[in-house]
Amino acid sequence: MNTLAEENYLKSIYHLSLNSTSVSTNQLAALLNTKASSVTDMLKKLSEKGLINYMPYQGVSLTAAGEKIAVIIIRKHRLWEYFLVEKLDFKWDEVHEMAEELEHISSNELIDRLDKFMGYPKYDPHGDPIPDCNGLFKIHNLKAVSSISANEGGVICGVRDHSPAFLQYLEKQELTIGKAILIKDIIEFDRSMILLSEGKQIQISREVANNLLISV
Amino acid sequence: MNTLAEENYLKSIYHLSLNSTSVSTNQLAALLNTKASSVTDMLKKLSEKGLINYMPYQGVSLTAAGEKIAVIIIRKHRLWEYFLVEKLDFKWDEVHEMAEELEHISSNELIDRLDKFMGYPKYDPHGDPIPDCNGLFKIHNLKAVSSISANEGGVICGVRDHSPAFLQYLEKQELTIGKAILIKDIIEFDRSMILLSEGKQIQISREVANNLLISV
DNA sequence: TAATAAATTTAGACAAGCCTAAATTTATTA
DNA sequence: TAATAAATTTAGGCTTGTCTAAATTTATTA
Numbered sequence: 304m305n306t307l308a309e310e311n312y313l314k315s316i317y318h319l320s321l322n323s324t325s326v327s328t329n330q331l332a333a334l335l336n337t338k339a340s341s342v343t344d345m346l347k348k349l350s351e352k353g354l355i356n357y358m359p360y361q362g363v364s365l366t367a368a369g370e371k372i373a374v375i376i377i378r379k380h381r382l383w384e385y386f387l388v389e390k391l392d393f394k395w396d397e398v399h400e401m402a403e404e405l406e407h408i409s410s411n412e413l414i415d416r417l418d419k420f421m422g423y424p425k426y427d428p429h430g431d432p433i434p435d436c437n438g439l440f441k442i443h444n445l446k447a448v449s450s451i452s453a454n455e456g457g458v459i460c461g462v463r464d465h466s467p468a469f470l471q472y473l474e475k476q477e478l479t480i481g482k483a484i485l486i487k488d489i490i491e492f493d494r495s496m497i498l499l500s501e502g503k504q505i506q507i508s509r510e511v512a513n514n515l516l517i518s519v
Numbered sequence: 520m521n522t523l524a525e526e527n528y529l530k531s532i533y534h535l536s537l538n539s540t541s542v543s544t545n546q547l548a549a550l551l552n553t554k555a556s557s558v559t560d561m562l563k564k565l566s567e568k569g570l571i572n573y574m575p576y577q578g579v580s581l582t583a584a585g586e587k588i589a590v591i592i593i594r595k596h597r598l599w600e601y602f603l604v605e606k607l608d609f610k611w612d613e614v615h616e617m618a619e620e621l622e623h624i625s626s627n628e629l630i631d632r633l634d635k636f637m638g639y640p641k642y643d644p645h646g647d648p649i650p651d652c653n654g655l656f657k658i659h660n661l662k663a664v665s666s667i668s669a670n671e672g673g674v675i676c677g678v679r680d681h682s683p684a685f686l687q688y689l690e691k692q693e694l695t696i697g698k699a700i701l702i703k704d705i706i707e708f709d710r711s712m713i714l715l716s717e718g719k720q721i722q723i724s725r726e727v728a729n730n731l732l733i734s735v
Numbered sequence: 736t737a738a739t740a741a742a743t744t745t746a747g748a749c750a751a752g753c754c755t756a757a758a759t760t761t762a763t764t765a
Numbered sequence: 766t767a768a769t770a771a772a773t774t775t776a777g778g779c780t781t782g783t784c785t786a787a788a789t790t791t792a793t794t795a
Contacts, residue, residue, distance in 0.1 A: 306751075306752090308751080308752060308753095337752090337753070337754090338753075338754065338755085340753090340754075340755080340756095341752070341753050341754070344751090344752070344753080345752075345753095348751090348752095359760085360759095360760060360761065
C-alpha cells in the first residue's frame with residue numbers, strides 16, 4: 304500500500320487537476336503546506352511508482368493508477384464526513400479534520416460497508432459527490448451564485464470554499480444545501496447580491512456569491 | 520500529541536503490565552514485532568516525556584500520564600470494534616486489524632459521540648470491558664474454563680486468545696459470548712473437557728479451555 | 736563464585752519525508 | 766534577444782523509527 308504522505312500528494316494532485324490539465328510543483332507545495340523541494344522529491348517517488356506522469360519542470364498529472372487511488376481516498380473522505388454529520392451529529396464545519404485522518408484507514412471492505420450502512424449517499428454534507436465503490440460519480444454542473452443574473456435562481460448544491468468560517472457564516476444565514484434561492488437584485492457598486500430564500504431577504508457579498516454553488 | 524509508534528508502545532506496555540508489575544525490553548520487542556535495540560531507543564524517548572518509569576536493565580512501567588493515554592487508546596480500539604460488529608456486521612474475528620488503525624484517530628470528541636451513538640456499550644465483541652470517557656472500567660473477575668471442576672459452569676464472557684483462528688473455532692462450536700456452559704466431564708488422559716451448552720455436548724481441548732473465560 | 740548465557744544497551748547506519756541554500760531551467764520584459 | 770525574474774531541481778542535512786553488530790550488564794549454573 305501507499306504511505307500517508309503519498310496518499311495526500313495524490314489527493315492534492317487530483318484536486319488541483321480539476322482546474323488545469325497540468326499541476327505545478329509550487330501549487331502542490333502551497334496546498335500541502337510544504338516546500339517546493341520536498342514536492343520534487345515526492346514527485347520522483349510517485350513517478351517511479353507509476354502513479355503520476357512527471358517530466359522535470361513540466362508539471363504533473365495522475366496516471367490511471369494514480370487517479371484510481373485518489374478517487375478512493377476522496378470516496379473515503381466524503382463517506383466519513385457523511386457519517387460524522389448524519390450519524391454522530393457533527394456540524395458541517397466540524398468534520399473536515401477528522402475526515403482527513405479517517406480517509407487513510409486502509410480497508411476498502413470497511414468503507415463499502417459504511418456506505419451500505421448509510422444507504423449509499425450520493426453527496427457529502429458540503430454537496431460534493433461521493434464516488435461509488437468503483438470510483439464512479441457524476442460531477443454535477445453547478446454555477447456560482449455570482450455568475451447568474453437578477454430574477455434568476457436555483458437550489459444551493461455546493462460550496463467552493465470549505466473553510467469552517469465560510470460554512471459557519473452560511474449556516475447562520477440559513478444558506479445551506481438544499482435551500483432554494485432567487486436573486487432579487489445586484490448592487491452595482493460592489494456587485495453584492497440580494498437573495499430571496501424562504502421568504503427572507505439576505506444580502507451577500509460578491510466574495511460569498513463566488514463561493515456558493517447552485518444548480519439552475 | 521503522540522506519534523503512532525509511541526501510542527503503540529504505550530498500549531503494549533499497558534497490556535503486558537496486566538501480567539507483571541514490570542515489563543521487559545524483550546517482551547515489548549516480541550509483542551511489537553521489532554528488535555530490542557529499537558525498543559530501548561523508544562523507551563528513552565517515552566521516559567523523557569514522562570510517560571513511563573524506566574531504569575536501564577530494570578524494565579518499565581507506565582506513569583499515571585502514560586496509563587491515561589494507553590487507556591484512551593484501548594477505549595478507542597474497543598468502541599471501534601463494537602461499531603464494526605454491531606453496526607457494520609463484521610464478524611468478531613475480522614475486526615482487530617481495522618481497529619488497530621482506527622484507535623489512532625485523534626479526536627476524543629469523535630469517540631465520545633460514537634460511544635453515545637451506540638448506547639454506551641460496556642463490553643466489546645470479545646467480552647473485553649470498554650473504558651468510559653474518563654478511562655474508568657471494571658475488570659470483571661473471569662476464570663478460565665480449564666480452572667473449574669466437573670459439574671460446575673458459568674457464562675462465557677471473554678477470551679484470552681484473540682486470534683482469528685481461535686475465534687473462528689469458537690464461532691463454529693457456538694461457544695460465543697453470553698452462552699451458558701456446564702462442565703460435564705473432564706478426561707483424565709489429556710484433561711480435555713466435555714461441555715454442555717444449550718443441550719448440546721461439546722468436547723474442547725485443554726488448550727481451548729485455557730483460553731475461554733467464564734463468569735461463575 | 737567463576738564462567739557462561741541471556742538480556743539489554745550502545746554505536747553506527749539507513750529510509751522516509753521534510754528542510755535550507757545553491758544551482759539550473761523556464762518565463763518575462765526591457 | 767539579452768538580462769532579469771520566477772519556478773523548479775539538486776545538494777546536503779535533519780528527525781523519527783527502524784536495523785545489525787558489538788559492548789555491557791544481569792542472571793544462571795557448574
